[in-house]
Amino acid sequence: MMFSADRSYAESLDAADELAAFRDRFIRPDHELIYLDGNSLGPLPFRTQARIAEVVDQDWGVGLVRSWDSWIELPRQAGEMVAEHLVGAAPGQVLVCDSVTINLYKLACAALDVQAGQGRNVIITDDDNFPTDRYVLEGVAAQRGAELRLVHTDMDHGISEQALAAALDDRVALVSLSHVAYRSGALADMARLTERIHAAGAFALWDLCHSVGSVPVELDASGADLAIGCTYKYVNAGPGAPAFLYVRGELQERLRQPIWGWFSQRDQFGMGPSYDPAPGIDQFLTGTPNIIGTVAVEEGARLLGEAGIAKLREKGVALTSYLVALADDWLAPLGFALASPREAERRGAHVSLRHDDAWQISQALIREKVVGDYRTPDRVRLGPVPITTRFIDIWDAMDKLRRIAADRSYEDIPADQARVT
Numbered sequence: 001m002m003f004s005a006d007r008s009y010a011e012s013l014d015a016a017d018e019l020a021a022f023r024d025r026f027i028r029p030d031h032e033l034i035y036l037d038g039n040s041l042g043p044l045p046f047r048t049q050a051r052i053a054e055v056v057d058q059d060w061g062v063g064l065v066r067s068w069d070s071w072i073e074l075p076r077q078a079g080e081m082v083a084e085h086l087v088g089a090a091p092g093q094v095l096v097c098d099s100v101t102i103n104l105y106k107l108a109c110a111a112l113d114v115q116a117g118q119g120r121n122v123i124i125t126d127d128d129n130f131p132t133d134r135y136v137l138e139g140v141a142a143q144r145g146a147e148l149r150l151v152h153t154d155m156d157h158g159i160s161e162q163a164l165a166a167a168l169d170d171r172v173a174l175v176s177l178s179h180v181a182y183r184s185g186a187l188a189d190m191a192r193l194t195e196r197i198h199a200a201g202a203f204a205l206w207d208l209c210h211s212v213g214s215v216p217v218e219l220d221a222s223g224a225d226l227a228i229g230c231t232y233k234y235v236n237a238g239p240g241a242p243a244f245l246y247v248r249g250e251l252q253e254r255l256r257q258p259i260w261g262w263f264s265q266r267d268q269f270g271m272g273p274s275y276d277p278a279p280g281i282d283q284f285l286t287g288t289p290n291i292i293g294t295v296a297v298e299e300g301a302r303l304l305g306e307a308g309i310a311k312l313r314e315k316g317v318a319l320t321s322y323l324v325a326l327a328d329d330w331l332a333p334l335g336f337a338l339a340s341p342r343e344a345e346r347r348g349a350h351v352s353l354r355h356d357d358a359w360q361i362s363q364a365l366i367r368e369k370v371v372g373d374y375r376t377p378d379r380v381r382l383g384p385v386p387i388t389t390r391f392i393d394i395w396d397a398m399d400k401l402r403r404i405a406a407d408r409s410y411e412d413i414p415a416d417q418a419r420v421t
Contacts, residue, residue, distance in 0.1 A: 003325045010391035013322070019315055022307055023388045026236075034393045036372045038385030039185075039210055039350040042236030048299040055295055075242075075263075075289050076282070078298040082244050085305030086235070087208065087227065088218035089246055096231070096244045096297050097285050100209060101132050102259070103228040103245040106284060108140045108174060110255035111203045111226060115173030120202070121146040124167055124175040126153040130182045133207055137176060146173070156339045156352075158186025164193060168200035175202050179217065180210035180348035183375050184340045185320075187215060187348050191222040198223060203251075209233060213300075214316050214349035214386055216309050219246050226251075234349070234385070235304065237296040244297070245284055252280050261286035307387055316349035316386040319394055323351050323382060326398040334405040339379050350383035357410060359417050361401070364410035370397045374421040 003009075014020060026043045035043065059067040079094035087094065097103070112123065123137050127150040134150075141148040151167045153159050158181045168175075175197045180187050190206060197204040205226040208217055213234030219227055227246035231237035247255065256277065262268055263285040266276045277283035304312065321344050327336060331353065339352040355361060355378060362374040372382040380401075384394065404410055 010395040013391040034370045036382045039383030074294045081301040100243040104136045106257040107226045109258040111174045120173035122172045124149045126151045128153040172202040176205040178207040185348040185350040194223045231297045235300040237300045241293040259286045312386040317344045319384040330402040352379040352381045360410040360413040363413045364404045368400045
């Protein structure tokens with residue numbers, strides 16, 4: 001892209017932005033705030049606020065238990081919305097339910113159990129995968145007497161095909177990787193790595209938490225077997241919103257998930273004496289779903305579908321490329337280094353910048369009403385929200401960042417990190 005460090009250039013990009021009108025679909029109580037943490041928690045859409053109020057006031061307040069006549073289908077209904085607009089999946093393969101942690105546990109156990117009969121008992125992930133993923137897989141391996149094999153990953157550039165290939169053998173049952181790395185934003189080639197995994201006879205399970213809603217995902221076309229993802233980031237469904245899971249259609253009858261709840265029972269209201277799993281994707285449900293959170297997922301996916309994932313990706317690339325260009329021009333002389341892939345096609349929608357005093361700088365930015373976040377060991381992480389972030393937001397945030405670094409105004413902030421970073 002063309003580049004100019006003048007603020008007028010950012011203004012010209014905003015004037016040409018086809019998604020600009022979507023910004024007004026979100027609640028913004030503080031118009032001075034620059035929000036660059038959409039990869040942690042997305043902003044609140046007006047329509048989601050209204051839909052939640054409707055569910056609380058009417059469905060719950062008036063309908064009471066009678067509202068289950070419509071609520072009962074919500075996990076599948078919201079799942080189909082995610083499938084159609086965000087993850088490239090045919091109907092009947094996606095459910096909105098539980099949390100990422102629980103869904104990862106369910107799918108990892110199911111995959112490992114079916115592969116154990118083939119003499120396969122190795123799980124592979126990378127050593128820079130998100131902590132929940134590594135911890136859950138470590139626990140699954142310990143519970144089932146399997147081996148967890150960690151592939152070393154470059155913290156700034158993500159998993160390499162060569163490193164993965166070297167770790168694969170005929171004992172591998174499951175490979176679980178993140179589509180976009182949480183720390184650096186490195187974007188993995190899902191189709192190519194899945195092909196490698198399948199060639200070794202293993203299942204491919206993808207974590208979509210940092211890609212869904214900002215990067216095109218094609219689960220069916222890539223050959224992915226299984227996937228999980230959260231909805232409180234780019235899907236804008238709110239803190240603790242339910243996650244989703246994907247199970248490829250032809251695998252659904254082969255796999256048996258380990259948490260047998262009444263929402264996955266074939267005759268749910270028969271209240272029978274023993275468990276008989278429902279056919280298809282419904283067997284991957286567990287207990288009573290979070291109704292308020294699930295309608296928020298449905299509304300978030302609908303809004304992103306209206307914007308179009310291709311346009312969201314195009315703008316995300318433009319925003320992060322502009323951020324990187326300003327960082328090269330303004331911040332490199334001040335001790336910053338890019339800690340994300342430089343090539344736009346290898347990057348998700350967020351960028352990390354390395355600096356020795358990253359924690360204090362990130363807190364000083366918040367003090368200046370620029371909300372990003374910090375990631376260990378020394379990274380300021382900035383996550384534009386493609387559907388709401390303006391190019392002038394990037395310019396203003398980077399201008400404040402360079403001023404903070406240049407005059408070292410962050411030095412009054414304690415170096416000890418808070419619990420939430």
